[in-house]
Amino acid sequence: MGKIAFLFPGQGSQAVGMGVDLVETEAACKEIFTRADKRLGYSLSEIMANGPEEKLRRTEHTQPALVTMSVAVLELLKEANISPDYVAGHSLGEYSALVAARALSFEDAVYAVRNRGLFMEEAVPFGEGAMAAVLGMTVEALEEVCKEVQSQGHVAELANLNCPGQIVISGSSEGVSLASELAKEKGAKRVIPLQVSGPFHSSLMKPAADKLAAILDELTISDASIPVISNVAAKEQTNADEIKAKLVEQVYSPVRWEETIRTLLDQGVDTFIEVGSGNVLTGLVKKVNRRSQAFAVNDRESLHKVIEKLEGVTE
Missing domain, CATH: 3.30.70.250 (Malonyl-CoA ACP transacylase, ACP-binding)
Incomplete structure (x- = not known):
């Protein structure tokens, strides 16, 4: 059997109401939302559930919201005993990937991306x-x-x-x-x-990267237990210092997503599971390689489809 990669979405995949069904029906998912609210000191889960959309679209809310949704869905995959051989995330999705790889605690990830969002907003005045x-x-x-x-x-x-x-x-x-x-x-x-709201992944974001570096210095980043394909280099990394350096660079560097998928294909990955809100990355995988199996998991129903497919493969 081929290998599995978990992919984690970035900004643009958010939607008001995302995760509401998980909070209502899954204790482990509800706990993730509660932990996010506690770490941030405000009710992110309320903004995710009810919006308004303009509020959720503000990058300091969007970023922790997407990490929270992805990590909640990750809990479902864990319960189903589906684990990845590799992980990767698109832009801010890299933080969710690092949580999956146990390089970063969930609390530290939401705290880091909330600040990342604020710093990105501050770096370039709106409209410029x-x-x-x-x-x-x-x-x-x-x-x-x-x-x-x-x-x-x-x-x-x-x-x-x-x-x-x-x-x-x-x-x-x-x-x-x-x-x-x-x-x-x-x-x-x-x-x-x-x-x-801003020119993300351009040199205009350097001031945000400098501030983010100071925040990351406060947090514990460990060596990854699963190889993470970094946005900046499109190569696998597990070393804690390298992970931290790449997260800072990532703010003003291009996201090399096509190369990331090709790296995973070269490593023998044939099944990609998008973990969290939306299905943007699933579509991109198909554009890079039509033959790959790509699934988006965002609730119990979509999880069952993946389980059926994977069981069909393993038997």
Whole structure:
């Protein structure tokens, strides 16, 4: 049998009401939500359950909310005795992956990402930064576009290398706007501005990274018990110091997601389980390799489907 990787979603996968059914029916999941509220000192679970959406979309709430949802679903997988050979998370999802790999406690993860969200908000005043998804263009061609915009004194950088033909750019509002136009001129199929509060994974986030480093210094980061594929290097890591260094770099570096999935495929992973809210990563896996099995687990029903599939494979 092939190997299993757990994947953990990042910002954009949140939805008001996520996890409500888990809190009502699963004691272990309810405990995770309670622990998040306690560590943060406010009712994150209330915002997750009832919104309003603008409040949940504020990155200092979105980030801990997604980690809480992922770790609650992780409890279900543990109860079902499904464990991964590798873990990876998209951007802030890397913190959920580190909880799964026992490199970071759940409490420390929600505390870290709540602060990460606040620091990212503070780094660039609202409206001064932007991100856009560019479809149907190669990495090399889009890199040339960004260089051209940078030569005019604006910030435009590759932020998320998600899958073939889907790359997100990030930078100043002006830079992303110019790069978007230029990308269209040079053959991009579509350019979609993203509804985000800042230019994540760009050099404009360096101030946030410096502040995050100070927070991470307060926390205990251990060696990972399961290899974690890092966003920054798209290679496996288990060393605590390296994990910490990469979490700081990750704030202003591109998320190398397509390479992450290819690394996992090279390690013999043939089953990917997206753990938490939404199914964005499941779709990206399929775009990288159609033959892979990819499932999203976010409640008991979707968990049963995975159990049935896995039992079918093992028999």
